[in-house]
Structures are given as C-alpha cells and as structure tokens.
Amino acid sequence: MGRKAQTLSVLGSQFQKSEISFRMKAFYSDRFVLPLPNGHRFPMQKYYLLRERVQAELPDVELGEAPVATDSELARVHAADYIERVATGALDAREQREIGFPWSPEMVERSRRSVGATIAACHAARHGGFAVNLAGGTHHSHASHGAGFCVFNDAAVAARALQAEALQRGEQKPPVAIIDLDVHQGNGTAAIFQDDPSVFTLSLHGESNYPFSKETGDLDVALPDGRGDDAYTEALSGALSTMFERFEPVMLIYLAGADPHIDDRLGRLALSVEGLARRDSLVFSAAAGRDLPVAITMAGGYGRDINVTVDIHLQTIQLAAVAFGARRDSCATDTLPSINFI
C-alpha cells in the first residue's frame, strides 16, 4: 500500500481512538413500530421486550439507536426503482402481500433503521470484535423485491457498505462471510451474492420450510424436520470448517435466528435453548480463533411463548458479550484492538 493510501486509511477511519468504547454495542430500532392488522403473526413486540431485557440484565452492553440507511447505501444492493417504490408507497398489492406488511411510512422508517443498525454493528464490530443489531436479519429481501417480512436486506447492504468504505480508504475489498442460522433459508442474500466472490453466504435451514423454492448460496445445509441439538451441532461444525477451508473472510455477519427452537410456530426443527447456546458458541469461538469481528443480527423468532424467543435472543447477546469481554481483555488497554481488513 502506498503512502497516500495509508494516509487516506487513517483519515477515513470512522472511529478515532477516543471514540472507542470498551462495552459491546447494540443498536435498537424498536421505537419505530409499524401498524399491523389485529392477529398479524409478526411478533413486533419482541424487539422492545428484548431491548428492555438487555437494558435490565446486561449492563455491559451499550445501547444506541439505529441510524437510518440512506438511499445510496441501499442502492449498493437494491434496484433504484424498488427503493423508490418502497419510499413513496408505490408497492402494489401483490408486492405488499409478498412482504407480508401493509405499506406505511412507519414501515419505510423501520426498514431503513433495521438496515442502518446492521451497518452500525459492522462498524462497531470492526473495532471491538462483536456488536449487535437488536433486529435485522431480513434475509428474504432480494435486490428488486421484498418477501417474508423483509423489505431491505440488511446483511447484504452492510457487507457492501463495509466493502465500499474500505475501497474509499484505499484498502482492498474486504471479503465478508454471512452466516445465516435462521431456520429459513437466506434466499434473498444467496441470490444477491450469487455472482459475487467477495461475499460468502452460508445458510443452515429446514429443507421443507419457507422459502419453498430455495436459491443457491455458497454453502447450503438443508436439515430435515425435527433435527435436534446433536445433529444440528454436527452439521454446523462441518459447515463452518468447510466455509473456512474455502473462504477467508475478514468479517462475519451472523444471523442468529431464534426460530430453530422446538417451540417455534414456524420452525420445524427441534433445538433446545441449550442447543441454541451451543450453536452461538460454535460461531463465536470460530470467530475468536481467527480474530474475526462479528456483527450479529437477531433474525426470526416466532415462539409460542414470546418470552422464550426473547430469552434465546438475549442468550445470544449474553454469549457475544462474554466473547467481546474475552477479546477486549486480551488487548492491551492502551492499544486498539488489532482488527483490520488488510
């Protein structure tokens, strides 16, 4: 790298040393609630319940409100006419049905904030190792249409934001891996990055679950109905090894869906709360072993008891906070954590 590029890299950094917090950051967007008809199955309340639990039970986590993702950030993934139709309320009835939400200005604001939170979590993770979006994981969203409660694809937009910002700083394009452990396939993400070798998409999902027509990602592991903790752990462990043999990411975006749980209404797998902890730990220790930053999103969770869904999400954040603390403690307090893209 030339001298000029190094200078740009320093000046372009979004985080100066004095701004670095040694508490793990988590970004929330639950103030932005969209109106839904009575009986709608989307658990809107889980987001504020989760933030309240984080606030009450995890004082080492620093909460921040999600910023808004701009049109130009969204346009790195989404078609300009789709962004425009979402923004102006010009989605037709079929498009709104496929998304599963009726259009409203609040829907637009919430969708932008949810993407902004994942971008912010990626920025924070680069300098602390782990950071969280208390929503996000909208992986059914494609470049030019939404689906399955997903308007914009937060992980895809965040991956492209990181890459664009690195290029602007004069760095190489950073390879990013998206590890999608929501019970539903990350079909939108897989389609978006199908011809992009700089982003690896791994999805472990229920083979007979929505979306019924799957896309081809870089590594898809489709599990039969009813698979429990041991089978899941074995499949995940193998998938992570395969991914790291084939791809060397410098950043992970992790979709930690709560919906593989046995009591999930939309799940079809049979993981216990402990099994989901093993899942998260496998991802976090794989990341820690390679000194990789991880931005974590919550993704799906439709438990018969919403408190169980919130427990599972909280557990993920708790495990991330422990991993964050371990990484922080291994860094000398007067130096930056040694996490760089190149």
Ligand SMILES: [Zn+2]
């Ligand atoms: Zn899901």
